[in-house]
Amino acid sequence: VAxxxxxxxxxxxxxxRTLQRTFGQGGPSIVQGMGDDAAVVAANPKTxxxxxxxLLAQGVHFDLRTASLESVGYKAAMANLSDLAAxxxxxxxxxxxxxxxxxRTENDIHQxxxxxxxxxxxxxxxxxxxDTSGSKQGLFxxxxxxxxxxxxxxxxRRGARIGDSVYVTGTLGDSRAGLSLLQEPKRKAARQRxxxxxxxxxxxxxxxxxxxxxxxxEGCMLARYRLASAAIDLxxxxxGDLHHLCEQSHVGAEIELAALPLSPxxxxxxxxxxxxxxxxxxxxxxxxxxxxxxxxxxxPRLEHLARVRGxxxxxxxxxTARRTGVMVKRPDGTRRSLPSISYEHFRRVT
Amino acid sequence: VAxxxxxxxxxxxxxxRTLQRTFGQGGPSIVQGMGDDAAVVAANPKTxxxxxxxLLAQGVHFDLRTASLESVGYKAAMANLSDLAAxxxxxxxxxxxxxxxxxRTENDIHQxxxxxxxxxxxxxxxxxxxDTSGSKQGLFxxxxxxxxxxxxxxxxRRGARIGDSVYVTGTLGDSRAGLSLLQEPKRKAARQRxxxxxxxxxxxxxxxxxxxxxxxxEGCMLARYRLASAAIDLxxxxxGDLHHLCEQSHVGAEIELAALPLSPxxxxxxxxxxxxxxxxxxxxxxxxxxxxxxxxxxxPRLEHLARVRGxxxxxxxxxTARRTGVMVKRPDGTRRSLPSISYEHFRRVT
Numbered sequence: 001v002a003x004x005x006x007x008x009x010x011x012x013x014x015x016x017r018t019l020q021r022t023f024g025q026g027g028p029s030i031v032q033g034m035g036d037d038a039a040v041v042a043a044n045p046k047t048x049x050x051x052x053x054x055l056l057a058q059g060v061h062f063d064l065r066t067a068s069l070e071s072v073g074y075k076a077a078m079a080n081l082s083d084l085a086a087x088x089x090x091x092x093x094x095x096x097x098x099x100x101x102x103x104r105t106e107n108d109i110h111q112x113x114x115x116x117x118x119x120x121x122x123x124x125x126x127x128x129x130x131d132t133s134g135s136k137q138g139l140f141x142x143x144x145x146x147x148x149x150x151x152x153x154x155x156x157r158r159g160a161r162i163g164d165s166v167y168v169t170g171t172l173g174d175s176r177a178g179l180s181l182l183q184e185p186k187r188k189a190a191r192q193r194x195x196x197x198x199x200x201x202x203x204x205x206x207x208x209x210x211x212x213x214x215x216x217x218e219g220c221m222l223a224r225y226r227l228a229s230a231a232i233d234l235x236x237x238x239x240g241d242l243h244h245l246c247e248q249s250h251v252g253a254e255i256e257l258a259a260l261p262l263s264p265x266x267x268x269x270x271x272x273x274x275x276x277x278x279x280x281x282x283x284x285x286x287x288x289x290x291x292x293x294x295x296x297x298x299x300p301r302l303e304h305l306a307r308v309r310g311x312x313x314x315x316x317x318x319x320t321a322r323r324t325g326v327m328v329k330r331p332d333g334t335r336r337s338l339p340s341i342s343y344e345h346f347r348r349v350t
Numbered sequence: 351v352a353x354x355x356x357x358x359x360x361x362x363x364x365x366x367r368t369l370q371r372t373f374g375q376g377g378p379s380i381v382q383g384m385g386d387d388a389a390v391v392a393a394n395p396k397t398x399x400x401x402x403x404x405l406l407a408q409g410v411h412f413d414l415r416t417a418s419l420e421s422v423g424y425k426a427a428m429a430n431l432s433d434l435a436a437x438x439x440x441x442x443x444x445x446x447x448x449x450x451x452x453x454r455t456e457n458d459i460h461q462x463x464x465x466x467x468x469x470x471x472x473x474x475x476x477x478x479x480x481d482t483s484g485s486k487q488g489l490f491x492x493x494x495x496x497x498x499x500x501x502x503x504x505x506x507r508r509g510a511r512i513g514d515s516v517y518v519t520g521t522l523g524d525s526r527a528g529l530s531l532l533q534e535p536k537r538k539a540a541r542q543r544x545x546x547x548x549x550x551x552x553x554x555x556x557x558x559x560x561x562x563x564x565x566x567x568e569g570c571m572l573a574r575y576r577l578a579s580a581a582i583d584l585x586x587x588x589x590g591d592l593h594h595l596c597e598q599s600h601v602g603a604e605i606e607l608a609a610l611p612l613s614p615x616x617x618x619x620x621x622x623x624x625x626x627x628x629x630x631x632x633x634x635x636x637x638x639x640x641x642x643x644x645x646x647x648x649x650p651r652l653e654h655l656a657r658v659r660g661x662x663x664x665x666x667x668x669x670t671a672r673r674t675g676v677m678v679k680r681p682d683g684t685r686r687s688l689p690s691i692s693y694e695h696f697r698r699v700t
Contacts, residue, residue: 015456015482022460023467027476030443039478041443041496044394053479053494055405055447059486093380093391097405097492106368117373126377128389129403130369135488136409142447142492144403146391 035248036157037086037233038147048154050089050147054080058138066182069108071210073115073141079235080145081123081214082288086233088155088223089147091125091216097142099135112141123216153223155292160230160249164293164319167228167302169215170312171263172238173277176284177270178209197272201265212288218311219290227302231292237285243326243340245291252324255317255338257282258331282328282338293319385598386507387436387583388497398504400439400497404430408488416532419458421560423465423491429585430495431473431564432638436583438505438573439497441475441566447492449485462491473566503573505642510580510599514643516667517578517652519565521613522588523627526634527620528559546622551615562638568661569640577652581642587635593676593690595641602674605667605688607632608681632678632688643669 020034031048032040038052054076056062062072077094084091096116100109109132120127125145181202215233222228232245238255246253260281270277294302299315306313320327326338370384381398382390388402404426406412412422427444434441446466450459459482470477475495531552565583572578582595588605596603610631620627644652649665656663670677676688 015459018456019459019463019480019482023463023477023480030476030478033476033478034480039443039445041478043399044397047394049393049399051443051445051479051494051496053445053447053492054481055449055483055490055492057449057483057485057490060449060484093389093401095389095401095403095494097403099405099407099410099490109369110372113369113373126380126383127373128380128383128391129401130373130384131404132369133405133407134410135407135490137487138485140405140407140449140485140490142403142405144401144445144494146401 031154032156037083038089040087040154042151043148046151048149048151050084050087050149050154051144052080052083053142053144054083055140055142057140067210069111070115073112074119074211075115076141076143077116077119078212078214078288080143081119081125081216082212082233082235084145084147085215085219086155086231086290087147087149088153088219088231089149090220091123091145091147093128093146094120094125095129095144096127097131099133099140101135101137101139104139116143123214149223153226155219155223155228155231157230157232157245157248160245160251160293160319161295162251162319162321164229164295165299165315166242166253166255166291166293166317166319167313167315168234168238168261168289168291169218170213170287170289171261171266172234172287172289173266173280173284174205174208174263175212175286175288176209176280177266178205178207179286181206181269182209197269201268204263204265205269209286212286214288215290217309218313221305221309221311222290222292225301225305227294227298227305228292229295231290234287234289234291235285237283238291239282239326239338240285240340241291242338245293246322246326249319250322252320252322252326253317254320254324254327254329254335256329259314259316261312261314261316381504382506387433388439390437390504392501393498396501398499398501400434400437400499400504401494402430402433403492403494404433405490405492407490414489417560419461420465423462424469424561425465426491426493427466427469428562428564428638430493431469431475431566432562432583432585434495434497435565435569436505436581436640437497437499438503438569438581439499440570441473441495441497443478443496444470444475445479445494446477447481449483449490451485451487451489454489466493473564499573503576505569505573505578505581507580507582507595507598510595510601510643510669511645512601512669512671514579514645514669515649515665516592516603516605516641516643516669517663517665518584518588518611518639518641519568519661519663520563520637520639521611521616521662522584522637522639523616523630523634524555524558524613525562525636525638526559526630527616528555528557529636531556531619532559547619551618554613554615555619559636562636564638565640567659568663571655571659571661572640572642575651575655577644577648577655578642579645581640584637584639584641585635587633588641589632589676589688590635590690591641592688595643596672596676599643599669600672602670602672602676603667604670604674604677604679604685606679609664609666611662611664611666
């Protein structure tokens with residue numbers, strides 16, 4: 001079973017923090033170094049460059065038994081585009097490096113590129129550099145994406161203030177439900193109860209897993225109108241990524257479970273499997289939706305602009321003091337603390 | 351045996367060309383897309399951004415039996431810095447992604463970073479982004495380096511004109527000699543004739559292989575004073591890289607074998623092994639020296655500036671018409687065509 005792309009183990013997070021502290025550097029035109037979704041460099045008096053890079057390994061971040069090379073390429077590009085969306089950037093350029101084992105044909109590599117380019121074209125991103133070489137075992141793809149924002153208009157993880165509302169775009173948990181469907185045994189008899197799930201719902205969930213959508217337009221709107229005080233994209237899952245945002249903003253948060261946006265397909269999936277859709281929404285990663293915080297005074301404008309543009313944006317809670325930590329409020333009004341759920345934990349839940 | 355980093359097979363070159371043609375794109379502010387040492391983007395009216403990315407795979411590009419993690423990191427950074435040097439860029443920022451198998455300790459990762467950062471510090475490059483995750487097998491490192499040149503001052507592979515002189519920096523073949531020494535059997539008795547090589551020479555050659563020097567200052571000088579008409583860095587070896595430069599410039603070249611700059615250590619190595627040092631210089635890759643072409647009128651200025659700054663730059667031939675191809679002139683005055691020697695071929699020669 002492949003670990004969802006951006007899900008890291010707790011040790012990995014600790015290591016990344018140590019590397020940041022030890023080797024991360026500031027400098028004259030560096031607005032943001034390591035520690036956010038992307039780095040920010042002041043390229044000229046009017047423009048910031050936003051840069052992000054991601055390495056995907058076969059068997060760790062993707063599984064070619066459940067995904068085609070074309071969808072792996074598509075998703076790899078979208079995951080990086082999502083990092084730019086979380087910064088409010090307009091994506092511009094892309095560099096790709098690839099290490100492929102000798103068993104891979106030229107056609108395989110083309111499939112992978114075709115997927116990446118399909119995602120990039122949707123956002124008018126240009127492929128400007130590439131490198132292809134060998135690997136002893138397994139396929140490795142690295143993407144570097146570069147976007148721009150007007151100077152001073154990028155969104156960061158830091159910046160959330162007590163009292164701000166917490167929002168998410170789209171719906172949560174679909175991708176994890178889609179992954180579960182992909183990982184089911186091939187034989188119909190062995191598929192347990194999920195066979196009751198209508199085909200259109202199945203397809204929607206699987207599509208959300210294989211072909212996620214980076215919320216580029218939503219991110220640009222938030223940055224352009226200075227609506228959000230902080231933002232992050234949901235790659236690790238709501239609970240994990242909310243913890244990241246709160247940590248960097250030095251705040252706590254309270255999420256209303258009843259407010260979490262769930263798709264009908266996700267609800268149907270959960271009811272077929274007798275599972276809790278709220279758990280999928282909280283801890284299912286790779287939704288690539290945006291999680292962002294909005295000061296009280298910006299809420300009417302946000303709601304108006306979202307309506308006009310047809311963006312789904314749902315208020316799911318509010319920012320609290322750091323000492324209260326990250327909490328969830330159940331529909332019955334009781335509260336519990338929300339752990340930064342790791343993948344291993346999640347696997348036991350479903 | 352690890353294949354030298356940048357040595358690609360002929361199939362890989364063919365694939366890269368196909369990908370370029372199929373997916374490479376131009377655009378409003380893209381000065382150079384795929385197909386040179388690095389991509390060039392017009393970041394503002396005064397500055398070009400130069401971007402390069404490279405993925406290194408354990409067992410393919412580096413071999414941890416002959417190199418420490420620290421030296422792997424150092425060399426990975428220098429190889430990317432060398433791409434920027436070939437464009438005449440001043441390096442600025444670096445993004446690193448890493449996939450490490452679970453057997454790697456935090457200390458291992460730190461060693462690798464320490465090496466990268468040592469190379470970066472020498473050129474005041476700042477680490478602004480990083481990503482660390484797991485790998486099923488083997489260590490993978492991807493570096494993205496970003497440099498700048500004043501607008502219009504980057505060097506390209508295209509641009510060499512008939513009659514231009516061909517130059518290289520430093521000396522050639524040392525890195526390949528160093529790799530041979532590293533690959534020797536450990537037991538002294540089995541080391542054949544290379545035991546006669548003095549320790550200081552040994553160390554120099556091994557150092558040139560493990561800790562190459564990117565010719566950043568040399569590249570900046572060439573770009574700043576508009577001295578060179580074309581440039582490339584020597585990663586695949588003189589014969590291969592000269593072919594690349596000639597192909598992109600639509601010219602031929604004639605190299606004087608007697609003029610190739612050889613270090614005393616490389617000569618001593620070759621004489622111990624009864625080998626031809628000129629072969630090492632022609633086909634041993636990973637020297638990370640610059641190969642560049644200089645119009646006749648710029649030669650006096652180049653020679654003067656190189657002398658003043660203490661840069662070793664040697665004229666080794668001249669650019670000819672495309673139809674004559676890439677030739678070498680032997681000391682006895684006879685000529686032969688220079689094949690774009692592949693790694694496999696080279697291995698048979700020594």
